[in-house]
Amino acid sequence: MPLLVTGSIGIDTIRTPHGCSENCIGGSAIYFTMAASFFSPVRFIGVVGSDCPFNIPHLFSGRDVDLRGLEVRRTSKTFRWAGTYKETMDDRVTDSMELNVLAENPPVVPEAFADSTFVFLANTAPRLQIELLSQIKSPVFVAADTMDCWIAEHLADLRELMMKIDCLIINADEAKLLARQLNPVRAAEEILEMGPSVVIVKKGESGSLTCLKDGSKFVLPAYPTTEVVDPTGAGDSFAGGFMGYLAQTQNTDFGTLKTAVAYGTVVASFTIADFSLDRLKKITRADIDDRLERLREFTSF
């Protein structure tokens, strides 16, 4: 039962207190796929323009990534994003953004991908997420991300999407905005009322809170690391580790969801240790498993 991701491919320029990485590869689908591919085959859907400088097949070589959903649109330009992280690394400003191909028609789900069962809809307009999801015949577990602008300006679409998904993965500030609740636990409970059976509230350096409709809860700190070079992609690689593990185990019971959140947490801790995909490209599944055991030790009492 294959794992599908739809999301962005970006040309990023990132400034942090540790340096600058110009025109490096980024985008939600890229980070997600790199992370998920440690666990499971991945079906990739995303669009670039003719200016795309990256060799994406080469990037994923040696990994089980099906790129039949990668579209190169000859008359378009690739999404670009430039951002600067403040000294504390917990906040960033967008210096510039060119949506380019992301503002055009979305990609089509290839016929060969229509039987995907595990699906991650990375952050984009909820109307597009609904359209993409409608092309999947019998999804088993669908997770989506969203952000403040959709909550503020496309709430009806987002509410419609939430009735169709199993899991919302959302930042703490956005959860509070969506639920109109400042308490994160109550915010998660409100969001569960909107449709999904699982809500994961991401709190960056403070870890995550996972709430299920049956009242089950799981709280996990971030991996305690001194290596924080570039937080870009932490959320999407968290989602990749999470969904990758679910697809690997073909299970979504509470115990599996908890381990999946822990894997997401661990993969994100590698992502932020260097710019772009630089660290994720170097590690192995064994490195991830070692760190998962260390996280278990760090949190058990």
Add this chain to the structure above:
Amino acid sequence: MPLLVTGSIGIDTIRTPHGCSENCIGGSAIYFTMAASFFSPVRFIGVVGSDCPFNIPHLFSGRDVDLRGLEVRRTSKTFRWAGTYKETMDDRVTDSMELNVLAENPPVVPEAFADSTFVFLANTAPRLQIELLSQIKSPVFVAADTMDCWIAEHLADLRELMMKIDCLIINADEAKLLARQLNPVRAAEEILEMGPSVVIVKKGESGSLTCLKDGSKFVLPAYPTTEVVDPTGAGDSFAGGFMGYLAQTQNTDFGTLKTAVAYGTVVASFTIADFSLDRLKKITRADIDDRLERLREFTSF
């Protein structure tokens, strides 16, 4: 081996989005003692003025609290503090503060308390903390709290104190200030170099990070609660639960320290559920133990 606390007794006026509590009992020694008394006998040292409206012996009746260190200074006035919490409850402003008796000579440690072995020095001028500690003959495990003004203005005294204590319990922002390190793990490691063998970095709603000189680490989220009415005293009751459990077990190995941090976390989650001591007065050790088991379930994977 008895547990000793030195700290403040306050007349608090607290405004939160949930209401206002005027002239209620507060102060670090009060919160600490109420929390610690669930676990261990407590020896209490603190000073009030003649205006103190509280019956402190009655407050602690039924608990094993030795009040021979409670001094009523007839010519003085009691410490007063008024504060307002913002809507998010994670920040507060001090509306007014009258140090009163806290600006005078500190209390003397009664001779009968000089053989105390577990000692908590609540936040005050580090010079006073050193003087109070010097009156204890053979301390076994000494923890102290501090705050930004001492780091900024009395750093030499604080550095001297840190050479004499076993454990510093400190807020995340203050840890960063003290260590001149923005990464919390690195900040804790720098603080360990200053003397203590244990550092606990408190992160409020985000839990805590405990680091030992031997490299051991423990990260624990806050208890996921929707009941947040008044965060005042959370830090001091955390310290009370932590030190109370250590004194109960007469042990400070890593496993015990971790359970003690979990107990502190749980007691603090009760403290914040109502104004002042209102919730702590109502609960039992069984309530605390139940919630400890729930916290273990919420965090294990």
